[in-house]
Amino acid sequence: MIEFILNGKTVSTDDDPSTPLLWVVRDTFKLKGSKFGCGAGLCGACTMHIDDEAMRTCILPISAVAGRQVTTIEGLGTLDDMHPLQTAWVDASVPQCGYCQSGQIMAAASLLKHNPNPTEADVDAAMSGNICRCGCYVRIKGTILSVAQQNLAYNAAQEQKA
Amino acid sequence: MSAINMSRRQFLKTTGILGGGLVIGFSMTGCSSSELPITLVQQGFVPNAFLQITPDNGIRFYCPRDEMGQGVTTGLSTLIGEELDVHPKDMEILFAGVHSDYNNPDFGVQGTGGSSSLKAHYLQLRQVGANTRGLLVAAAAQDLGVAASAISTRDGHIVVAGKQYPYGQFVQTAASLEAPTEAPLKSNAEFRYIGQAFARVDAAAKSTGTAEFGIDIDIPNMHHAVVRRSPVAGAKLKSVDKSVALNMPGVTDVIEISSGVAVVAEKYWQAKTAAAKLSPVWDEVALSKVNSSDVRADYNQAMQQDEGVVDTDEGDVKAGLAAADHIVEAEYWAPFLAHAPLEPMNAVVRIENGEADVWSGTQGIVAAQGLVSRFSGIPVEKVRAHNTYLGGAFGRRGTLTHVIEATEVAVASNKPIHLLWSREDDIQNGVYRPASLMKIKAGAKNDGSITAWQAKRVGGNITPKTLQNMMPALFPGLNDGTIDFMVGLSRDVFAGWMVDHASVEGLYEDYDTDNKTVNHVTVEHDIPLTFWRSVGHSYTSFAKEGITDELAEKAGMDPVAFRLKNTQGNPRLNNVIRVAQQHMLAMQPAEGRFLGFAAHNSFATDVAEIAEVSVIGKTIRVHKVTCIVDCGIAVNPDIVRAQMEGAVMFGLTAALYGNLELVQGAFKQSNFHDYPILKMSEAPLVEVVIIDSGTAPTGVGEPGLPPIAPAVASAVYQATGQRLRSLPLKIA
């Protein structure tokens, strides 16, 4: 029996400890937003946050997340209450087929959390493990950079107020 | 091998078979009077197959085409919404079930592909929208006691003297009236939604993980299946010791099926782990001995020794070459490629009480229905087929082996089955873009006018395999023998009698000259082939544009000016090239960067691309691509831009990396480490310039792809002096 915290709620499973987190989240806990693209850590479609760190969960056994915080795209934001990246994604019509986008957004959210003011090279470095077969890269990159700018502007305004 | 008298058109008419893009022009079911696959909500009113309007003014649009990322839900809802006066964002958009009313007007079958959707439905869906609006206006006139002429409509509302009434208020009356059949359409100047770059209707679902793909379907008691298949296409299972898998946790069944052996378990990971334990033994087939070098050698031999079949013979090429001041001749190569959509193939099939359900993201849901019927013995009327979002397709989701497999497993195991392919399965057991060896000999005068164009292509054809895949799906009642006969017939026809046009499209059409020949030699090695984004154009553009650059250089002309000179008979392409030239002249590439140019017409759309490239050591880096496109009216310009951006990236993956190698009949590559996809850090900036020529829309999903490889190759030549004539591009 392995216990971990999934989008804020403690859950437990008797799935085999070697089962990759992706399949436990999808098949046991029925959260289907995280995707399977390669099963080998090569595409990023399965990206979730483990204690705020973006990780490839198709190769991450659940034994490794016991007791840890797991956040999926469902935990990042919802249709009614979107994360700023998700709102920006919609405004820029970033997705094409959409299949990679949960992973892209999770990777981007982790990047901005750790580096609120990334350069283009920072974005490239953080996002290059996330494949988009439809080729939405121009928009993904532009949207991450513009959300970072908005955040900075917002924070600056808050500081000035304070 | 001799040319034939029967014209291509006549042949197509007689057989109903159509090479290139998609297939088959006859009605499959004849069921236009059958019940629509629409679930009524409240007292919903269904005026036609595409709409349901509820009393609370809910407006549902049943999208007849499949959403694989190309934005078709936004595009088609814009067409119907324009005339209905309902903004797409105010509609609930559902994927249509199976019914002949949802046929693609261009194909006569319920299929999505060939960059056809907006073009094919442009007038049809607008007319449906206009007729429905006319009906609602008539109902409102009756209910409100005013003249129809006093009524206007706006955003889902009837407007009378400044007062607004929701459409839903009139559906009961509307249901008792006859809808007009030819309500007038808006003029282009009256468009409110067509031509506007509003956000995609599916962006929110796709940004929150709530868009449902086939892989996400989850139904009660669903079991998971994983299949082991032969690494060599067509090789059958000889033997397997099932017990090693049967003893694994969660495993309920191990079943031999047509494509191999399937392991069924309660959870996917259990099925996957158990399937990996199996050591199936496969038959040997002819392909089992074939390596990439054999394929290439066979193609080379055919190129040298076999005249092949004549596709096109216009004017007098010999005389044209004799009249030329400059002649070039070269061979170009393009390899086998996989589509690798990011969502691997999958299907869910449930068979219960003599009825069946199938869920799968397909490029033709009617085919999923047909396959389930055929392989379960349940009549088509009792098979409900549910489409989902497609996690990419690019031509791959027209072949539905996974639906056959899921059906076979569901029947044998007596359980609802979720069957999922791995990435390795996708790369190694798929259907492929054919490899091609192309040779062009062309001549030009000193003034740059082309005098002769002699082209030849060696490779496999996609149409026989496409028929082999589609006929069982579209004719569930037809027996295997008949299908084998027809597939064999098409294979023989295309090998020795006439040319599968998809094999040579794009090799010769764009440039002016009266003297053209195109010959084709079919050489196949039993590798399953199908259409792949932009089909024949994906490789012919590379040869056609490459040789054009070579000829321009030989004639001492600027390559862009040379193309302008030779597109007098092709005014729309000429204009696209002219606009591109202006952009190119204004560019000032930084030190060490070089510009390459290419243009190509495909799917009735004209595209020119300028690639800004640097070469450092052996690394080709594409920094920026400027894409000029004329696709008629851009129904949603932002989606046109997105499709050009996407096609550039897709084409760059092929130009820089895409290569499948055959070892003993099996493809060596298996996942993204050895079949790499362009990454963000390698992605160029893409600037898209849309020329709105105001005519009816033409395709956008594919035409952005063909120019990119030759444009990059052209820039590489500027940078290094190396003419790269093989894909993927490799600096020597």
Ligand code: FES
């Ligand atoms: S599915 Fe996990 S990295 Fe591709």
Ligand code: FES
């Ligand atoms: S949107 Fe299709 S893979 Fe990224």
